Amino acid sequence: MTAAAFENVSKIYATGWSRRRGTQAVKDVTLEVPQGVVFGLLGPNRAGKTTLVKLLLALGRPTEGAVNRLGRPASDVSTLAQVGYMHENQHFPRYLTARELLRYYAALTLMKPESIPARANELLALVGLTDRADEPISRFSKGMIQRLGLAQALLNDPDLLVLDEPTEGLDLVGRALLREVIAGRKAKKKTVLLVSHVLSEVEQTCDRVAVIVNGSIVKDSSVADLVRDPKTGARRPLEDALRPLYQGGQP
Amino acid sequence: MVRDTLRQSLASRLFWAMLALSAVCILFCASVRVTESPRLPLEPGEAPYAIPKDDAQVKSIGVEGARSEGVDVLGGDELSLGFGAFHVTTHRGRDDSVRFLQVWLAGLIAGTAGIFLAIIWTAGFLPTFLDPNHATILLAKPVPRWSLLLGKVLGVMTFVLLQTTFFVLGTWLALGISTGVYDARYLFAIPVLLLHFTVFYGFSAMLAVWTRSTVVCVFGTLLFWVICWGMNFGRHAVVAHEPPGMSTGSRFVLEVGYWTLPKPGDLNMVFDDALETRGFAASVPEFETVRQKNEINLAMSALASLLFAAAMFGIAAWEFRNAEY
Numbered sequence: 387m388t389a390a391a392f393e394n395v396s397k398i399y400a401t402g403w404s405r406r407r408g409t410q411a412v413k414d415v416t417l418e419v420p421q422g423v424v425f426g427l428l429g430p431n432r433a434g435k436t437t438l439v440k441l442l443l444a445l446g447r448p449t450e451g452a453v454n455r456l457g458r459p460a461s462d463v464s465t466l467a468q469v470g471y472m473h474e475n476q477h478f479p480r481y482l483t484a485r486e487l488l489r490y491y492a493a494l495t496l497m498k499p500e501s502i503p504a505r506a507n508e509l510l511a512l513v514g515l516t517d518r519a520d521e522p523i524s525r526f527s528k529g530m531i532q533r534l535g536l537a538q539a540l541l542n543d544p545d546l547l548v549l550d551e552p553t554e555g556l557d558l559v560g561r562a563l564l565r566e567v568i569a570g571r572k573a574k575k576k577t578v579l580l581v582s583h584v585l586s587e588v589e590q591t592c593d594r595v596a597v598i599v600n601g602s603i604v605k606d607s608s609v610a611d612l613v614r615d616p617k618t619g620a621r622r623p624l625e626d627a628l629r630p631l632y633q634g635g636q637p
Numbered sequence: 638m639v640r641d642t643l644r645q646s647l648a649s650r651l652f653w654a655m656l657a658l659s660a661v662c663i664l665f666c667a668s669v670r671v672t673e674s675p676r677l678p679l680e681p682g683e684a685p686y687a688i689p690k691d692d693a694q695v696k697s698i699g700v701e702g703a704r705s706e707g708v709d710v711l712g713g714d715e716l717s718l719g720f721g722a723f724h725v726t727t728h729r730g731r732d733d734s735v736r737f738l739q740v741w742l743a744g745l746i747a748g749t750a751g752i753f754l755a756i757i758w759t760a761g762f763l764p765t766f767l768d769p770n771h772a773t774i775l776l777a778k779p780v781p782r783w784s785l786l787l788g789k790v791l792g793v794m795t796f797v798l799l800q801t802t803f804f805v806l807g808t809w810l811a812l813g814i815s816t817g818v819y820d821a822r823y824l825f826a827i828p829v830l831l832l833h834f835t836v837f838y839g840f841s842a843m844l845a846v847w848t849r850s851t852v853v854c855v856f857g858t859l860l861f862w863v864i865c866w867g868m869n870f871g872r873h874a875v876v877a878h879e880p881p882g883m884s885t886g887s888r889f890v891l892e893v894g895y896w897t898l899p900k901p902g903d904l905n906m907v908f909d910d911a912l913e914t915r916g917f918a919a920s921v922p923e924f925e926t927v928r929q930k931n932e933i934n935l936a937m938s939a940l941a942s943l944l945f946a947a948a949m950f951g952i953a954a955w956e957f958r959n960a961e962y
Contacts (some may be wrong), residue, residue: 440773445773446913446961463780467779473770476774477770479644481644482644486644494775494778494779496779548777629947
């Protein structure tokens with residue numbers, strides 16, 4: 387069973403009042419994210435990365451093709467109980483405290499009520515917010531909200547953790563924490579799907595990457611293969627490997 | 638979700654403004670005193686009979702003269718407001734004075750100002766909830782979308798119910814304690830006001846899911862209320878006056894519009910009937926004529942309005958189910 391599978395997936399966003407015009411975000415994508423790996427999804431801006439994530443989480447529907455999540459069609463919301471999701475622009479209810487927020491999302495994740503308080507405390511400690519746990523979120527900085535977002539994504543100890551630009555707003559300590567979390571998921575044989583522009587993070591944490599450009603997958607390989615220069619066999623910076631791909635050429 | 642909505646309500650300033658408005662009204666009610674002039678004793682089965690103080694006969698023979706002839710004189714009662722700061726002479730007596738106040742409190746303050754404030758206050762709840770940066774995290778949870786929307790709507794309605802109950806029960810108790818009159822008919826205002834709010838909140842919810850804009854929800858719902866009132870009044874005016882030259886087709890369109898849209902005027906009549914306000918507040922002549930002509934069925938009218946709200950909630954749930962983020 388794969389953690390995520392896209393089979394000939396295309397997505398056109400209808401635009402205009404008549405909904406007849408459209409913008410093609412993803413074109414005929416076939417991609418598998420194996421279980422137990424840290425999988426990076428890379429690409430230039432507006433390449434279609436977030437669209438793939440949204441299709442995976444059933445936040446949108448593919449125009450063509452099929453999307454599976456944890457072995458079930460993405461439209462089956464039951465598997466979302468084993469998924470954690472964090473994105474870069476999270477807006478949480480400002481009237482809640484950090485602790486209340488985690489309890490609220492834990493309830494929506496259908497966790498057992500008796501396990502929620504301890505899990506919330508554990509995650510608040512993990513992301514370094516124990517001393518701010520009972521403060522309203524309205525007083526939190528962007529970095530603290532990102533940490534809280536990471537904590538909510540981990541509430542259910544997810545089999546599939548989806549991180550869409552998670553380092554946005556995080557300081558050095560926060561980024562180190564994120565790396566630790568990803569390493570911890572990998573050690574537990576859980577899957578992480580990481581969408582990021584921060585290549586150093588990708589290089590340090592990912593086992594495999596897929597590169598999407600203009601809505602199409604142009605590369606799907608291990609990080610080790612990608613950074614190996616095809617001509618010399620020497621290791622090269624990830625940026626050097628990606629630049630020609632982003633520009634529409636071959637590595 | 639319901640509890641979260643309650644917390645969201647508590648965090649809004651308008652909630653405290655509404656609560657303060659209710660508290661002022663409760664304080665006002667606590668300040669009311671009614672002093673009744675003594676009434677002539679009645680024989681068993683005898684109906685009370687009284688004439689106003691400024692009647693020509695009273696003026697000629699005096700109050701005591703009229704009373705010595707077995708006729709009570711109205712106008713000797715006194716309504717004291719603001720803990721004795723203001724005094725108003727009335728001929729209504731204790732019970733009717735209190736009912737008069739209750740009808741105005743429930744009809745004008747809660748029924749008009751309260752409903753408008755509630756619509757404005759709650760209009761932002763769903764758009765905030767549906768904002769993509771907030772909703773995408775919620776929608777990635779294993780809960781059906783319709784249940785998220787239902788929870789939010791129920792939360793809003795629960796809170797409006799609490800505010801309404803606080804206002805009505807608070808003013809009822811305060812008036813009861815200060816005057817000794819506990820008229821239970823006033824408590825009918827709670828379900829009737831909630832019904833009125835629900836009908837228009839359904840439209841607001843549909844707009845929220847469709848546009849995700851608080852501004853559109855506020856102004857759209859208020860405009861819709863005006864349109865519904867116009868349709869409601871227009872239909873009753875046509876039935877009352879039967880304008881010559883009106884074609885059958887126009888009349889049919891009017892009837893379809895009337896039965897399709899919510900009917901705020903009819904809901905006010907439901908309110909009047911529930912609280913038995915006749916004699917305490919003026920009614921719209923066209924509405925009274927329609928009632929006399931037996932061209933109105935308030936139960937069906939309220940049911941049709943509720944069905945409209947249910948349809949709006951259904952459309953909102955359908956739209957939310959299919960919405961892409």
